[in-house]
Amino acid sequence: EAQVTQNPRYLITVTGKKLTVTCSQNMNHEYMSWYRQDPGLGLRQIYYSMNVEVTDKGDVPEGYKVSRKEKRNFPLILESPSPNQTSLYFCASSLSIGGEETQYFGPGTRLLVL
Amino acid sequence: AQSVTQLGSHVSVSEGALVLLRCNYSSSVPPYLFWYVQYPNQGLQLLLKYTTGATLVKGINGFEAEFKKSETSFHLTKPSAHMSDAAEYFCAVRDNTGGFKTIFGAGTRLFVKA
Numbered sequence: 001e002a003q004v005t006q007n008p009r010y011l012i013t014v015t016g017k018k019l020t021v022t023c024s025q026n027m028n029h030e031y032m033s034w035y036r037q038d039p040g041l042g043l044r045q046i047y048y049s050m051n052v053e054v055t056d057k058g059d060v061p062e063g064y065k066v067s068r069k070e071k072r073n074f075p076l077i078l079e080s081p082s083p084n085q086t087s088l089y090f091c092a093s094s095l096s097i098g099g100e101e102t103q104y105f106g107p108g109t110r111l112l113v114l
Numbered sequence: 115a116q117s118v119t120q121l122g123s124h125v126s127v128s129e130g131a132l133v134l135l136r137c138n139y140s141s142s143v144p145p146y147l148f149w150y151v152q153y154p155n156q157g158l159q160l161l162l163k164y165t166t167g168a169t170l171v172k173g174i175n176g177f178e179a180e181f182k183k184s185e186t187s188f189h190l191t192k193p194s195a196h197m198s199d200a201a202e203y204f205c206a207v208r209d210n211t212g213g214f215k216t217i218f219g220a221g222t223r224l225f226v227k228a
Contacts, residue, residue, distance in 0.1 A: 042221045043218040056213070057215075059215070101163050102160075103160045
């Protein structure tokens with residue numbers, strides 16, 4: 001079954017304690033992205049990757065890091081989380097062929113930073 | 115810079131009535147345009163995507179959207195609403211120059227009355 005998995009699904013942490021949210025896809029997609037969703041703001045792209053070792057900033061990259069060492073994995077790293085990073089996070093993967101695009105989103109990770 | 119404005123954070127329609135969700139965009143280069151749906155407590159699902167060519171794009175679940183360059187709009191419609199269409203809908207824009215940076219609107223929550 002084609003899917004994007006995220007772990008953990010729920011996380012409560014404290015300010016400054018480094019954390020990593022994992023994202024994995026089993027479809028051999030080249031494109032992967034991280035988004036955060038906040039009420040009234042919709043989704044905002046944090047980082048994206050167009051292939052292994054190729055990453056770029058989205059709209060709100062401050063306070064986040066990513067890496068793409070393997071095609072299937074795209075972890076999101078918060079080196080020193082702050083309360084304003086409390087949010088719902090989604091990972092997504094995409095395949096684009098001739099203008100047609102297939103996208104899959106993960107189930108989301110709800111993060112609370114105290 | 116790109117931006118997306120979704121007119122109306124909440125839209126309510128009766129079952130069987132026309133659904134019209136409005137989206138206006140701003141982009142300095144020809145855009146790719148998207149509509150996504152998010153059902154309660156779920157991830158996002160791609161409804162449809164405009165790239166180039168035909169300005170009327172058909173998507174899943176009976177939805178379609180029309181790209182109007184002169185109005186910088188990409189409104190989403192469905193002729194007859196079903197109860198199962200109740201969800202949040204997001205419009206998004208990406209430039210078509212090869213990058214993957216994507217800007218989302220704030221979302222429109224659709225309510226369907228029986």
